[in-house]
Amino acid sequence: QVQLVESGGGLVQAGDSLTLSCAASGRTFSSNGMGWFRQAPGKEREYVAAISRSGVSTGYADSVKGRFTISRDNAKNTVYLQMNNLVPDDTAVYYCAARPPHELGIRSSSSGYAYWGQGTQVTVSP
Numbered sequence: 001q002v003q004l005v006e007s008g009g010g011l012v013q014a015g016d017s018l019t020l021s022c023a024a025s026g027r028t029f030s031s032n033g034m035g036w037f038r039q040a041p042g043k044e045r046e047y048v049a050a051i052s053r054s055g056v057s058t059g060y061a062d063s064v065k066g067r068f069t070i071s072r073d074n075a076k077n078t079v080y081l082q083m084n085n086l087v088p089d090d091t092a093v094y095y096c097a098a099r100p101p102h103e104l105g106i107r108s109s110s111s112g113y114a115y116w117g118q119g120t121q122v123t124v125s126p
Contacts, residue, residue, distance in 0.1 A: 002026040002115040004096045009120030012086055016124070020081040022096030022117060029077040030054075032115075033099040033107055036070060036081045038092035038122075047108040048094070049081060059107065063089070086124045093119040 008020040022034070035050040049070040050059045058070050069082040079096060097113035105112045 002029075002032065002098045004098060004115055004117035006094060006096045006117045006120040009094060009122045011123045011125065013125050014087055016086050017082070017084045018086060018122060019083065020094055020096075020120060020122070022079045022081075024077045024079070024098065029098075030074040031101060034070075034072060034079045035097045035099060035107060035113055036079075037095045037097060037110060037113075038090075039095070039119075040089075040092040043092075045095070045110060047110070050099075050107040051079065053101075061108070083122075086122075088124045088126050091122060091124050093121050095119045 003025045005023050006020060012018055030053055033053050036048040037045050038048050039045040047061050048064055049068055051070045051072055055072045067085050072079040096117040098115040099107060099113045103112040
């Protein structure tokens with residue numbers, strides 16, 4: 001069992017920056033790949049970014065590539081999402097998720113993530 005708690009969301013204006021944090025406890029944090037997903041009102045949950053257990057490999061959705069950066073600090077059991085140049089379409093509840101080893105499928109698929117945080121709201125005004 002892994003517990004994940006997101007923080008850092010808030011209300012910002014277009015062009016602003018914001019950093020989200022996800023603190024993990026329970027099973028060994030460093031053994032899991034990690035991902036960020038988001039869900040806007042009336043829309044399906046979508047992939048945002050992913051990072052390997054070592055932190056060396058990262059991936060991003062096309063909609064955020066070049067603006068967002070995912071990172072992790074295994075010594076602190078924390079994963080981050082640095083969001084720059086925010087736009088109103090970034091408004092959503094952002095979820096942190098953990099992907100255990102040996103899961104099938106690509107890491108951009110939500111089905112491979114076994115543990116999820118409660119979410120943190122990000123609102124970007126025009």
